[in-house]
Amino acid sequence: MSMLRLDQILMAAAVAAMIVFAMVSTSEESLNLISLILIWGLLAIGFDLIFGMAGMLSFGHAAMFGAGGYALALLAPQFGFLPSLLVAAVAGAALAFLLSVFALRVSGLFFSLLTLSLAQLVYILASTKLRAFTGGLDGIPGVLRPALFGVDFYNNRNYFYFLVVVFVIGVAIMALLRISPFGSALKAVQANDVRAEQIGYNVQRLRQCAFMISGAYAGVSGALLASLMFYVSPQMLHWSTSGDVLIMTLLGGKGTLLGPVLGVAVFEVLKEELSQFTEHWYGVLGIVFILCTIFLPNGIAGLFAVLGRGRKGASK
């Protein structure tokens, strides 16, 4: 890994500016919007570890996201918020492990199909067979917020600070992971898995680890969302959640640390703005997504990279 490049500093500045804006702004709406961006940002950061770094396209992140939400909803009343948040991470990782046992028997596009199918299985189970635990399609209302240091986290502004802390920790861990030998190994696997295997990397083990870490991020993010909304339902497990995080990551720029967060920001702001003009905003989003796939394959981070270098060519 090279030293910090200008484009990375610019992206970090953009994210920091967004957080500061939420702090100084008095608008409840922008506070709520930016809370959502931080939560989905964590999901996208975790998603990009496997999509951008390891080159695995998962269509099953909804499963881990939902698992985290349910874990928190069910456990927080008995064990407290922070332990349950930890369990949500473990639940995400454990479910990721379970999915990977099947999904990693295949590679490439098959992996995408399998993760999609298995996540759909989880969705069906949660909304029908496990109704006793999950409340079926009605979900579980009244999910708790943290109770720490006597601060009232039911106040959205205080909960926002809690989110910022978790978000910064999540980004820091991911930043370290990306420049660690583990991160380099993942890049090697993405670039050429056969060669990586020959050099002596255990490719399957690396993929599985990355998928589990990604699952843990999804679990935490799902738990935080459930807590923000006071509510968890199978909608979190729905395949469109997996689709959304994919769109966000690609919009922002895959394979970059903070690009996905910017993607989330653009996605949420677009959603907010477009839905004021038309109820068919999802279709417009689809067109934006198609155009970005064709013309802006490196996403917003690609634009930053152009800015940062002042020359042609985004990072590859």
Next chain:
Amino acid sequence: MSTIVIGLSLSFLLFLLAAGLTLIFGMLGVINFAHGALYMLGAYVCYQIVHWTGSFWIGLAFAPLVVAALGAAMEVVTLRPVYNRDHIYQLLLTFGFILVIEESVRLIWGLDYKQVPTPDLFSQPIALFGSQIPSYRLFIIGFGALVSVLLFLLLDRSKLGMVIRAASSDSEMAQTLGVDVAKVRTAVFALGSGLAALGGVVAAPLVPIELGMGFSVIIDCFVVVIIGGLGNIKGAIFAALLLGMARAAGFTYAPEWVELITFVLLIVTLMTRPSGLFSRKGRAA
């Protein structure tokens, strides 16, 4: 008996869809995520044609053509510029299609369930081996078998089929030999989209036509092509029979668990033969 008929009709329906999916994959190397959306669109277009003309048969004839034309347009405008990139980008594009198609359908037809009446010719059940069989199911079996045979003849015996097979196995070589690969790709994508729509039209009288119908079917479809081996049409027909019959048996004997049967089959296949029951080469993709 009715279990067998329902199973067979379901199998042929699945096969129509899986054949389109696997054809597109074989030729373009793209998994078309929008296949279910095209199936749904086929059903809606059929509904509209029936609404205008009153005839299911006109819908059967023209709805697949409309969707095939749309498929060709999608391929030319969006997929063609990105073939030299990683396959993931093509898959992402087809994912984008879903959003646009679903939203367009919602814009045009709204959220209400639509219904296409069973054509008069097949509205009466007939007695067969002592049980009442809905005759429309028999029509699906016959029609599905006919389309399958035509598809095999097209791919295995015709000049066009030869070109498609050549371009699938080595597009550069085919290009060198004078095949316009870009046109073949467009044709295959159109054919696959048309098959998806045909599935939607055939299913239209059986199910309520609604936005979610595409997704529930696409999962079954993916399972069929994974079990059959991606890009393998003959494997797809076997896998479609397996899944269709298993689901029909499930409806009869264990209706509580029928949604899970698909996944059990998938998992068992993957644990035993990860690249599908009929894969020719090693792992695809």
